[in-house]
Structures are given as structure tokens and as C-alpha cells.
Amino acid sequence: MKSPALDVPRSGQTSNVGLLVGLAIVGIIAAVAMLGPALMAQDAFTQDLNQRLIPPAWMEGGRPEHWLGTDGLGRDYLARLAYGARISLLIGLITAVISGVIGTTLGVLGGFFGGRIDDAVLFVITCRLSIPVVLVALAVVGLLGSSLPLVFLTLSLLLWDRFAVVARASTMQVRTLDYLSAARCAGCSTFHLLFREVLPNIGPHLAVVATLEMALAILLESTLSFLGLGVPPPLPSWGLMIAEGKDYMFFYAWVILIPGAALFLLVLGINLVGDGLRNLLGTERLR
Amino acid sequence: MIVFLVRRCIVAGLVAVTVIALAFMLTRLSGDLAISIAGANATQADVEVIRKAYGLDRPLLVQFLSWIDRALVGDFGESFFFKERVSDLIAKRLPITVGLGLCGLGLALLVSIPLGMLAAIKENTWVDRGVTVFSMIGQAVPSFWFGLILMIGLGLHLGLLPISGTGTWQHFVMPSVVLAFTGIPALTRLTRSGMIEAIASDYIRTARAKGLSRLSVIGKHALRNAAIPVVSIAAVQLGFMLGGSIVIETVFALHGVGYLAWESIGKNDFPVVQAVVFLLALIYIGLTLLADLLNALLDPRLRVA
Numbered sequence: 001m002k003s004p005a006l007d008v009p010r011s012g013q014t015s016n017v018g019l020l021v022g023l024a025i026v027g028i029i030a031a032v033a034m035l036g037p038a039l040m041a042q043d044a045f046t047q048d049l050n051q052r053l054i055p056p057a058w059m060e061g062g063r064p065e066h067w068l069g070t071d072g073l074g075r076d077y078l079a080r081l082a083y084g085a086r087i088s089l090l091i092g093l094i095t096a097v098i099s100g101v102i103g104t105t106l107g108v109l110g111g112f113f114g115g116r117i118d119d120a121v122l123f124v125i126t127c128r129l130s131i132p133v134v135l136v137a138l139a140v141v142g143l144l145g146s147s148l149p150l151v152f153l154t155l156s157l158l159l160w161d162r163f164a165v166v167a168r169a170s171t172m173q174v175r176t177l178d179y180l181s182a183a184r185c186a187g188c189s190t191f192h193l194l195f196r197e198v199l200p201n202i203g204p205h206l207a208v209v210a211t212l213e214m215a216l217a218i219l220l221e222s223t224l225s226f227l228g229l230g231v232p233p234p235l236p237s238w239g240l241m242i243a244e245g246k247d248y249m250f251f252y253a254w255v256i257l258i259p260g261a262a263l264f265l266l267v268l269g270i271n272l273v274g275d276g277l278r279n280l281l282g283t284e285r286l287r
Numbered sequence: 288m289i290v291f292l293v294r295r296c297i298v299a300g301l302v303a304v305t306v307i308a309l310a311f312m313l314t315r316l317s318g319d320l321a322i323s324i325a326g327a328n329a330t331q332a333d334v335e336v337i338r339k340a341y342g343l344d345r346p347l348l349v350q351f352l353s354w355i356d357r358a359l360v361g362d363f364g365e366s367f368f369f370k371e372r373v374s375d376l377i378a379k380r381l382p383i384t385v386g387l388g389l390c391g392l393g394l395a396l397l398v399s400i401p402l403g404m405l406a407a408i409k410e411n412t413w414v415d416r417g418v419t420v421f422s423m424i425g426q427a428v429p430s431f432w433f434g435l436i437l438m439i440g441l442g443l444h445l446g447l448l449p450i451s452g453t454g455t456w457q458h459f460v461m462p463s464v465v466l467a468f469t470g471i472p473a474l475t476r477l478t479r480s481g482m483i484e485a486i487a488s489d490y491i492r493t494a495r496a497k498g499l500s501r502l503s504v505i506g507k508h509a510l511r512n513a514a515i516p517v518v519s520i521a522a523v524q525l526g527f528m529l530g531g532s533i534v535i536e537t538v539f540a541l542h543g544v545g546y547l548a549w550e551s552i553g554k555n556d557f558p559v560v561q562a563v564v565f566l567l568a569l570i571y572i573g574l575t576l577l578a579d580l581l582n583a584l585l586d587p588r589l590r591v592a
Contacts, residue, residue: 126298127305130575132530132567135548139313139560142552219429223534226431227549242432253439260432268427275423 019276025269029085029262036082042066044083044236048074053252068258071241072248080236081262087237088266091152091221092214098156099217100210103163108198110164111171121168128161134223141229151230155217166209170202204281211274215267222263238263291583299576303569307358310564311351314557354561363562368554373562377544381566384536384543388529390459391466396521399471403478407513408505410483418479422472430531434465434538450539462539469531470524477520481513488512515585519578526571 037044042065051074057067068077110121140154174180175198183197222239224230231237233244238259245255329337338344342353357364363373406418441461442450449458485491486509494504533545540546544563551559 123298123301123305126302126575127309130302130306130568130571131309132533132564132571134530134533135545135564135567136310136313138533138549139552139564143314143555143557215427222429223431226429227534227537229552239429239431242435246435249435249439250443256432256435260429260436263429263432264427267429268423271423271426 016276016280018272019280022269022272022274022276025265026273029266029269030089032082033085033089036085037079040076040079040082042076042079044075044079045234046075050074053248053255055252056254056258059254069254071255072244075236077258080241081238081259084236084238084241084259085262085266087148087231087235088218088221088263091155092218092270094152095155095159095217096210096214098152099158099160099213100163100206102156103160103165103209104167104199104206106160107164107167107169108171108194108202111168112175112194112198114172114175118168121164125161125164125168128158128164131158133158133220137220137224138227138229141224146229146232148231148235151221151224155220159213159217159220162209162213163206166205167202170205171198174198174201204277208274208278208281211270211277215270215274218263218270219267292580295576295579299572303572306568306572307355307565308351310561310568311354313564314561315347358562358565363565364558366551366556366559368551368556369559373558376547376559377562377566380542380544380547383541384529384532384545387459387462387466387532387535387541387543388525390463391528391532392470392521392525394463394467395470395474395524396517398467399474400478400517402471403475404482404505404510404513406475406479407482407486410486415479418475422475425468425472428468430465430469431534431538433468434461434535437461437465438539458539458541462535462541465538466528466532466535470528474517474520474524478513478517481516482509485509485512515582518585519582522574522578522581523571526567526574529570530567 048070051066051070052072054063054066054070054074055061056069056077057064059069066076066078068081070076071080106121106124110118137154137158141150144150180193180197183193188197221230222237222242225237225239226243228243231240233240241259242256242263245252245259249256342350345353354364361374363377365371366373366376369376402418402421406415409415438450438461441447448460449455486505490512491504491509494508499508532543533548535541536543536545537549544566548560548563550556551563
């Protein structure tokens with residue numbers, strides 16, 4: 001590991017640009033997700049078989065009232081896209097919160113107490129890493145039937161590993177620092193040490209992990225939905241929109257290009273925010 | 288070294304048992320298996336017969352132990368849907384998945400090691416930033432979507448490659464590219480950071496001071512040290528890729544183990560699902576063990592613990 005003094009100072013400008021671009025992308029998508037369905041004239045679920053597969057407005061045959069066209073059942077694509085943003089963001093946020101709680105608890109306990117407890121935590125992390133995520137998530141949803149809460153729960157229970165690894169490593173670093181010894185000498189309880197001294201100081205690292213996990217959860221949800229074992233239809237998850245468009249994609253490529261591009265932009269935006277945060281907080285060496 | 292070896296193997300064994308137990312419990316999640324096997328039109332008597340026939344009336348622990356007992360000699364029971372022995376089904380399809388995984392990993396290494404080295408040598412220049420942006424983009428592209436786009440672009444519009452199936456080697460080009468693409472960002476970042484660390488170290492300064500050529504310094508001294516984490520991650524990455532091949536096999540209709548698992552999940556064919564989870568977990572555990580051992584061989588400092 002390099003000593004911090006030898007680090008070439010990163011040009012702050014480039015990292016800030018990434019952070020700003022990321023925040024802008026995520027902000028716009030979040031705004032569309034929250035306000036879009038309320039403001040739009042079209043509904044995401046209304047079918048109209050006379051208006052099937054109308055191309056986006058800028059293409060030949062497009063109509064201004066369906067700016068991004070309609071899908072195979074005549075549902076407005078822009079309205080579905082906006083509703084799908086809701087699902088993706090919800091999946092990302094909820095998964096990051098639940099898996100964050102699980103992973104942080106395990107990691108902090110292991111890193112703080114060390115010894116047998118740490119061995120047990122390491123063992124649990126190793127077991128979790130040996131489970132093939134996509135396959136097990138598919139199997140759980142396949143056996144129990146697809147529903148939104150089940151997808152939240154499955155992804156949360158599968159994606160806490162990076163939280164645990166980072167929380168453990170950064171707690172181990174913090175554990176030996178002077179302010180912790182000082183707090184201990186002052187007679188603080190273990191509870192106080194964990195919640196008031198350790199957690200706030202490893203928070204920045206966890207924030208970076210949270211962005212990574214959000215991006216991963218969103219990608220995984222879309223993969224599950226694409227394979228038909230995620231969010232149930234008629235909910236417009238972006239992965240499901242791609243799956244539904246697959247039948248027409250050789251004739252109307254935009255049917256899969258639009259939801260895929262939205263997915264790509266959202267994940268890219270979240271990753272840019274995460275990367276920007278990492279540079280900003282100087283947590284480069286802890287991944 | 289011996290102690291290290293034994294410890295790692297014991298831990299790997301314990302992990303394997305735990306994961307297999309979890310995989311076993313997974314298939315019992317849906318409640319009463321006998322009812323789901325019997326189907327919608329079965330009578331109570333039918334369900335009872337099935338419960339007896341598959342041994343589902345025994346305690347869970349007994350079922351688990353007998354499953355393990357048979358799994359250890361390669362007997363995973365019979366598939367409900369294919370009416371074939373699960374081990375035969377998997378044996379027929381495993382070569383496709385492993386071949387795809389190896390092609391994907393090879394391709395990923397071919398791209399990411401030079402890219403990572405280039406970025407490290409040109410640290411903080413536009414080349415470095417370009418590589419970072421490339422891996423950022425790679426991380427954000429959903430693999431199934433990328434596969435579909437390749438199918439439209441290369442398959443339909445340019446007519447260069449077949450769109451799906453397993454007939455010739457050409458059928459494996461697009462799936463391997465997509466699979467490689469999922470591993471490239473992580474491997475590139477790792478090569479880059481390992482290389483940067485190596486370049487900043489004392490032995491590189493010594494090598495430079497001795498007046499060695501730039502090629503020799505980078506190729507011989509820095510790369511060898513930067514390769515250590517990459518080698519171990521490559522093994523682990525292969526495990527991830529085999530797990531992720533379920534998506535790519537489904538997109539390209541490659542009849543490998545992943546596709547088999549996807550089909551079986553849809554048909555509630557739990558002996559197959561259980562066996563595939565078991566197999567993938569074992570392969571992953573084996574690969575991480577291999578990675579640890581390789582690491583210890585390459586870097587004596589890691590032989591403690």
C-alpha cells in the first residue's frame with residue numbers, strides 16, 4: 001500500500017465533473033420517476049390495440065402524442081419508461097438499505113471484536129460469495145412466484161457481501177486509532193463505541209459501497225425481469241420491457257434500445273456518483 | 288505451508304457443506320413439494336403416493352443426508368421433466384458452459400491486462416481517463432441488452448455471425464464477447480491499480496537506477512508483481528462468469544448448464560436446479576481455493592494465516 005504522502009494529488013476537476021454528471025443523470029431520472037406518471041397525459045397500463053408499435057416521434061410514422069412510441073400492446077412507451085424508473089430506483093434504494101444493514105452489522109462486529117467472531121463473520125461472507133447469485137435469485141422467485149416485495153427481499157439477502165467486506169476492513173483500521181482508545185478510557189460502553197465512534201467514521205466508505213450496490217441491484221433486477229422471473233407483468237420494469245420487445249426487435253430495434261439505454265444511463269449515473277464520492281472522500285484505497 | 292494448505296482446505300470443505308445445505312433448503316421453500324410435483328389435478332391419494340415415492344415423508348435432515356450421500360457418487364436423481372438422470376443431463380451440457388466461460392475469461396484477460404497496464408503507465412493522462420471511462424461504461428451496460436444489440440447489429444444487419452444456437456464455433460463468438468465484457472471492467476481496474484502500486488515501489492526505482500530499459504522495467508519487474516492479484520481474481524472471475532452464463536446462454540439459446548437451469552426453474556424441476564446450484568457452488572469454491580494456493584505460491588508473504 002502506498003503511503004498517502006506519496007500519492008499524486010488527483011486533479012480535483014475531473015473527478016468533480018464525473019460526480020456532477022452522475023448527479024445530474026440520477027437527478028433527472030429521479031424527477032421523471034416521481035413526477036412523470038402524475039404529469040403525463042398517457043397512462044402506463046392503458047392498452048390500445050389500434051396503436052400498436054408506433055415508432056418514436058422523430059422517426060417515420062411517429063406521432064407527437066406518443067413521444068417515445070408505443071409497445072406491442074399499444075401502451076405509451078414514455079409513460080412506461082417513467083413508471084419503470086420508479087421500480088428501478090425503488091429496487092436500488094431498498095436493496096441498498098436492507099443489505100447495508102445486514103452487511104454493516106456483520107462487518108463491524110467482525111472487524112471490531114476480531115478473534116472467533118471475526119472468523120465466523122469471514123466464514124459467512126465466504127459462504128455468501130460461493131452462492132451463484134443470479135441462479136439462486138431466479139430459483140427463489142421461480143419457486144415462490146414473482147412479486148415486487150419478493151424481488152426486494154431476495155436481492156437484499158444476496159447483495160450484502162461488499163458492505164460486510166468494506167465495513168470489516170475499515171472497522172479494523174478505525175479500531176486501532178487514538179480516539180477510540182480515548183473513548184474506551186473515558187468509560188464509554190461498547191454500544192457507544194460501535195454506534196458513536198466506529199459507525200460515523202466508516203460512513204463515507206459505506207456510502208460508496210451503497211452506490212455500487214444500488215447499481216448492481218438495479219442491473220440484477222432488470223436481468224431477473226428480462227428472464228421472466230423478476231417483476232411481474234404488467235408492471236413496466238425496464239428489464240421486462242426489453243423482454244417484451246425482444247419479439248419485435250429485429251423489425252423495430254428501438255423497442256429494446258430505449259429501455260436499455262435508460263437502464264444504462266441510470267447505472268452509469270449511479271456509478272459516476274459513487275466514483276466521484278470515492279475521490280472526494282479519499283477512500284481510493286478501500287474498495 | 289502445510290498448515291496453511293490444510294486450513295484452507297478445511298474452511299473450503301465447511302463452506303461447501305453450508306452452501307449445499309442452503310441450496311437444499313432453497314428447493315423446499317415453496318412448501319409441499321409433493322403437491323407441486325403431482326400437479327393441479329391430483330387427488331389426495333396421488334399426492335400421498337408421490338410423497339412416499341420421492342421419500343418426502345421422511346424428516347428433512349434424513350432427506351438431506353441421503354441426497355448428499357447420493358450426490359457424492361454423482362447421483363442427483365432423475366429429472367421430473369426430461370425423464371433422464373440429472374447427472375447425464377448436466378454432463379451433456381457442461382462442456383458448452385465451461386467452454387464459454389474459458390473463452391470469455393481468455394478474451395477478457397487479453398483485453399484488460401494490456402488496457403490496465405497502459406492506463407497505469409500513462410497514469411493521470413487522457414489515456415488513463417479514457418480507460419477509466421471505458422470500464423465505467425462497460426460496468427453500466429446490462430449484459431443481456433448488449434447481447435441483443437450484437438444480435439441485431441452483427442447478426443441481422445451485417446450478417447456476420449449466426450444469431451443463436453450451438454452449431455459451429457461461430458455461434459460462440461458473440462456469447463464469448465458478451466461474457467468477456469462482463470469481466471473486463473473489474474480486471475482492467477485491478478491490473479491498473481496493481482501496476483500503479485508496483486511502479487511506485489522501491490524495486491522499480493532500483494531497476495530504473497540500474498539503467499534497465501523501460502521495457503524490461505515494466506515487462507519484467509512491474510508486471511510480474513502486478514500479476515499476483517490479477518491471477519487470483521481471474522480464477523474467481525471464472526466462477527462468476529460460469530454463474531453469469533445463465534443469462535447469456537438464455538439470450539443466445541446456447542444449451543449449456545445455465546440454460547438447463549433456467550428451463551428447470553420454469554418447470555419446477557427441482558432435482559436439476561438443486562444439482563446445478565450444487566455444481567456451480569462447488570466449482571466456485573474450488574476456484575477460490577485454487578486462487579488462494581496460486582497466490583501463496585506466487586507471493587510467499589501470503590503463506591501465513
